[in-house]
Amino acid sequence: MSAAREPIGVIGTGYVGLVTAAGFAELGNDVWCVDIDAAKIERLRRGEIPIYEPGLEELLARNETRLHFSTDIADALGHARLLFVAVGTPPTHSGDADLSAVHAVAGAIPASGSTAGEGHALVMKSTVPCGTGAALRRVFGEQGKSGLAYVSCPEFLKEGSAVEDFLHPDRVVVGDEGDWAGDAVVELYRPLGAPFVRTDIASAEMVKLASNAFLATKISFINEIANVCEETGADVVEVARGMGLDERIGQKFLQAGIGYGGSCFPKDVDALKQLAGNSGYHFQLLTAVIEVNELQKRRVIGKLNRHLGGLAGKRVALLGLAFKPNTDDMREASSLVLSARLQADGAHVTAYDPIAEEQARRLVTGIAYAESPMGAVRGADAVVLVTEWGELLALDWKQVAETMAGDLVIDGRNALDPDAVRGAGLVYEGIGRR
Numbered sequence: 006m007s008a009a010r011e012p013i014g015v016i017g018t019g020y021v022g023l024v025t026a027a028g029f030a031e032l033g034n035d036v037w038c039v040d041i042d043a044a045k046i047e048r049l050r051r052g053e054i055p056i057y058e059p060g061l062e063e064l065l066a067r068n069e070t071r072l073h074f075s076t077d078i079a080d081a082l083g084h085a086r087l088l089f090v091a092v093g094t095p096p097t098h099s100g101d102a103d104l105s106a107v108h109a110v111a112g113a114i115p116a117s118g119s120t121a122g123e124g125h126a127l128v129m130k131s132t133v134p135c136g137t138g139a140a141l142r143r144v145f146g147e148q149g150k151s152g153l154a155y156v157s158c159p160e161f162l163k164e165g166s167a168v169e170d171f172l173h174p175d176r177v178v179v180g181d182e183g184d185w186a187g188d189a190v191v192e193l194y195r196p197l198g199a200p201f202v203r204t205d206i207a208s209a210e211m212v213k214l215a216s217n218a219f220l221a222t223k224i225s226f227i228n229e230i231a232n233v234c235e236e237t238g239a240d241v242v243e244v245a246r247g248m249g250l251d252e253r254i255g256q257k258f259l260q261a262g263i264g265y266g267g268s269c270f271p272k273d274v275d276a277l278k279q280l281a282g283n284s285g286y287h288f289q290l291l292t293a294v295i296e297v298n299e300l301q302k303r304r305v306i307g308k309l310n311r312h313l314g315g316l317a318g319k320r321v322a323l324l325g326l327a328f329k330p331n332t333d334d335m336r337e338a339s340s341l342v343l344s345a346r347l348q349a350d351g352a353h354v355t356a357y358d359p360i361a362e363e364q365a366r367r368l369v370t371g372i373a374y375a376e377s378p379m380g381a382v383r384g385a386d387a388v389v390l391v392t393e394w395g396e397l398l399a400l401d402w403k404q405v406a407e408t409m410a411g412d413l414v415i416d417g418r419n420a421l422d423p424d425a426v427r428g429a430g431l432v433y434e435g436i437g438r439r
C-alpha cells in the first residue's frame with residue numbers, strides 16, 4: 006500500500022474534520038468519516054454541506070467516491086489504522102477545555118477483537134490542553150488498549166480559507182513517541198511539501214496553544230495601541246503599517262478593530278491561561294489579552310453614545326454578524342456582545358449578514374434581520390461595520406447616505422475607505438483612526 010494513499014478515519018465532521026477529510030481525499034486517500042450527529046451524516050451522504058467554507062463543496066464533490074460517511078466508529082476502524090480526531094473541545098465554566106467528546110471517542114474504541122486498538126492510532130487534530138496525550142495514553146492502559154498509538158497533530162487552518170490552509174500549510178506539527186503512527190502521519194502529509202516539526206506529544210500540544218495565544222496577543226496589543234492613538238491623535242492604520250514592515254513584527258494580525266472572536270482564540274487563550282493556573286502559574290499577559298478583548302467589543306457602544314447622545318430609541322444597523330468574513334461561524338462573535346449591549350441600552354437593532362443569518366438567529370434574539378445591506382441601513386441613525394465581508398466593503402456609500410436617517414458610520418474593522426464614506430456626506434469613525 007502506498008503510504009500517501011493510506012485510508013484514514015476522521016472522527017467529527019465539523020469545520021476541521023470535513024476539511025481534513027476532503028483534503029486527504031483530494032490527495033488520494035479513502036476517508037471514513039464518522040460523526041455522532043446522525044442528521045449531519047445523512048446530509049453529507051446526500052452531498053449537502055452543513056457548513057459554509059469556500060471551496061469545500063467543490064472539493065467534497067470532486068472526491069465523492071473516496072469519502073464515506075457513517076455514525077459508527079467501527080466503519081472507520083475496519084478500514085483505517087489512523088483515526089484523525091476532530092471533535093469539539095469547547096470551554097467549560099472553569100475555562101478549561103471540555104474533553105468529554107475526545108474521551109468519548111477514545112472510549113468507543115474496543116479493547117479487543119479484530120478491530121481493536123492494536124495497530125490503530127488516534128491522531129489528535131482537536132485542540133487540547135498540554136498533557137492530554139499523556140493522560141489519554143494512561144487511560145488506554147487502564148482500558149486494556151495499550152496497543153493504541155497516539156499522535157498529536159494540531160490543526161492550524163483558519164475558517165474562511167480552511168481548504169487553502171489544508172492544502173498549503175505553513176508547517177505540519179507531529180508530536181509522537183517515535184513509533185509507526187508518527188511516521189505514517191508524516192507520510193500522509195508529505196505530498197503537501199510543508200516543513201515538518203516532529204517533536205514529543207506535549208510540545209506539539211503546546212505549539213498549538215501558544216500559537217493561538219500569540220496571535221490573540223498581537224490583536225489585543227494593536228487594539229490597545231489603537232485606543233492610545235485615539236487619545237494622542239495618531240492613526241493606528243499608519244502605525245500598524247509602519248510596524249508591520251519590520252520583518253521581526255510582520256503585517257498580519259495587526260488590524261485594530263472590535264476584538265477577536267470565533268471558535269478558537271477565545272477558548273484556546275482561556276484554556277492556556279487556565280492550564281497555567283492549574284499548575285500554579287499565573288499567566289499575567291494572557292489575563293490582560295482577554296480583558297482587552299472584552300473591553301474592545303464594547304468600545305463601539307461608547308462611540309455610538311458619544312455621537313448619538315444616548316442609545317435609547319436609536320436605530321442601529323449592524324453590517325455583518327459572523328466572527329469574520331467567509332464563514333457562517335457565530336461562535337464568540339463580537340456581534341453577540343454588541344447586539345446585546347445595544348439592546349440593553351434601548352437601541353433598535355437591524356442586522357444583515359450574507360451567510361451567517363441562520364446561525365445568528367439561534368444566538369441573537371430581539372433584533373430584526375434584513376435581507377440586504379440597504380434593508381439594514383434603511384432609517385438607521387448609525388451603521389456599524391461588524392464583519393468585513395467583501396459585499397459590505399463594496400457598498401455604494403452615497404446610496405447608504407440616502408437610505409439612512411442619520412449620518413454616522415462606525416467602521417469596527419478599519420476596513421472601509423474613510424474618504425469614500427466621508428465623500429458621501431457621512432461621518433466616518435474607525436478604531437484608532439484620525
Ligand SMILES: NC(=O)c1ccc[n+]([C@@H]2O[C@H](COP(=O)([O-])OP(=O)(O)OC[C@H]3O[C@@H](n4cnc5c(N)ncnc54)[C@H](O)[C@@H]3O)[C@@H](O)[C@H]2O)c1
Nearest residue numbers: 017018019020021040041042092093094106109131132160
Ligand atoms: N474551527 C476552526 O477554525 C479550528 C481550527 C483549528 C483547530 N480547531 C479545533 O478542532 C476541533 C474541532 O473544531 P470544529 O470547529 O471543527 O468543531 P465543530 O463543532 O464544527 O465539529 C465537531 C464535530 O464533532 C462531532 N462530535 C462530537 N462528539 C463526537 C463523538 N464522540 N464522535 C464523533 N463525532 C463527534 C460533532 O457532532 C461535530 O460535528 C476543536 O478542538 C477546535 O478547537 C478548530
